[in-house]
Amino acid sequence: MNPAAPPTKTLLEQLEAQRNDARLYTQAAEAAREYVASVRQQRVFPAESALKGLQHFQEPLPQTMTDALDVLQMLHRHGSPATVAQTGGRYFGFVCGGTTPAAMAASWLASVWDQNPALYVLSPVVSTLETVCEGWLKALLGLPDDTVAGYVGGTSMATFCGLAAARHRLLERSGWDVNRQGLIGAPRLRVVLGGDAHGTVYKALALLGFGTDAVERVPADAQGRLDPAQLPPLDERTVLILQAGNVNSGAFDPMIPTCQVAREAGAWVHVDGAFGLWAAASQKTAHLTLGIDMADSWSVDAHKTLNAPYDCGIVLCRHPEALAAALHLEGAYIQRSQHRDGMIFTPDMSRRARAVELWATLKALGSPGVEALVDSLCERARQFAQELGQAGFRVLNEVVFNQVLVACDTPQMTRRTLEGIQGSGQCWCGGSVWDGEPVIRVSVCNWATGPEDVSRAVRAFVDASQAARASL
Ligand SMILES: Cc1ncc(COP(=O)(O)O)c(C=O)c1O
Known part of the structure; x- marks a missing residue:
C-alpha cells in the first residue's frame, strides 16, 4: 500500500501531488492494457469467485483519505475481474456496443480535460466537436440540412427530447404554450405507434404527460413491423412514432409510406432508431431506412452500433427552434454566445463531454469504417443464424440487421438452454418473448466479434442444449 499523504499537508497540496505523480498515469494505462490484453480470454459473465471479490467494495464510508494509486489498484484488482467482458467479442446480450481504440484513448484525455459542454464559454473545444459531429451525423444518416443534434445519455433520453419537441410544436400550433400553461386544459394530442414499440417510448410518453392509455397502437406484422395499411387517419395534432430496428427482431417499420401519410396530414414523426438508424x-x-429523412426527429445511440463508449445518445431534430423551446432554460448568469451552446438542445445543463468520444469514433472510422462496421455486424448475425440453423435450432426472425431470435424444440428447452449459455462463460445472450414463445436473443453489436467468436458461441449453444436435454 502507498502511505497516505501526511495529514499536515493541505487538501490542495495532497491532490496536487497525486495529480502530478506520473505513476498514476502509467498505472492506469498499465491496468487498462492488462484488461484489454486478457478480455478475449476472460469469462464473458464473471465467475462466482470474481463476484465474491466485490465484497471488498462493501465498506463503511471511509474516514481517512486514500492515495489515488491505491484507489486505482483496488478498482483494478477487485473490479476488473467482475466486469462483464462486453468488449471480448462474445457478448451478445441486449444491444450493447463496444469501443474503438481511438474513442477509448480519447475518453482518457477527455476525463483529464473535464469539460462541461453546456455553453460555448464553458468549452469552446467541445462546442466545436459537437458542431462537427452534428454535420457528420447528418451526412452519414442522410438527414436534412437543418437538423440539429443534442447529446444525451442514451436513446431513452433522446426519445424524450424528440417527443418533447413534438409536444411543444403541436400544441403551439393550437395557440398553447405548454411550457407556460402546462398540460391541464391543453388541446388533446394523439400518439400513434407500432404495436411493438420499445418500452422507452412508453416511458417518455408517460414522463411527458401524454399518458399511455390513449396511445393508438397500429398492429405489427410477424417481424414486429408496423403495418402501414392499418394506420389510422393522422392529423396536425398527431405524433407518429416509428421504429428503425426492433429490439428483438431488428425489423424496421416501413418509413416511406408512413412518413408520406404523416407529412400530408401535418403530423410529427419521431423515429426511434436506437441501433437501427445506423443502417443508413x-x-x-440503407434500403431499410429509406424515407427517414421525411421524419421530424430521430433518436439514436452512438454507444450501440457505432461502438462509441457508453453514455452517448443523440436526439436529432429538423426543427431547431422546437427542440430548443421544449428544453428551454433561463438564468441571469447564463452567458449565451454566437457559437453552439450545447445545452439548448439537451434537458440537462451540465453534462459529460460525450462529443469527444463520438468525434474520435467518427474521425477514426470515417464513413468507410462506419459502413464496414455495420456490414460486419450484419454479416456475423447472418453467420449466427446459419450455423444455429445447421445445429438444429429454430431461427424465428428474418435476419435483416444484427439481431437473431433463436428457439429450441420446446419453451422449457429454450429456457434451460439459455440458462446454460449464460452460465457457460463462453458467451452471453439474453432472453425475450417472441410471438408468445420464450426465445434466446442474439445481438451482434461489437466490432470485436469475428467469425470464430460466432462459431465458438454456437458451440456453447449446442453444449447448453445437450445439457438441457439430458436434464429434462
Ligand atoms: C429500439 C430501442 N429503443 C430504445 C432503446 C433504449 O436505449 P438506451 O438504453 O440507450 O436508453 C433500445 C435499447 O436497446 C432500443 O433497442
Missing part, C-alpha cells in the same frame, strides 16, 4: 450508413442496409 451502409449501402447494403
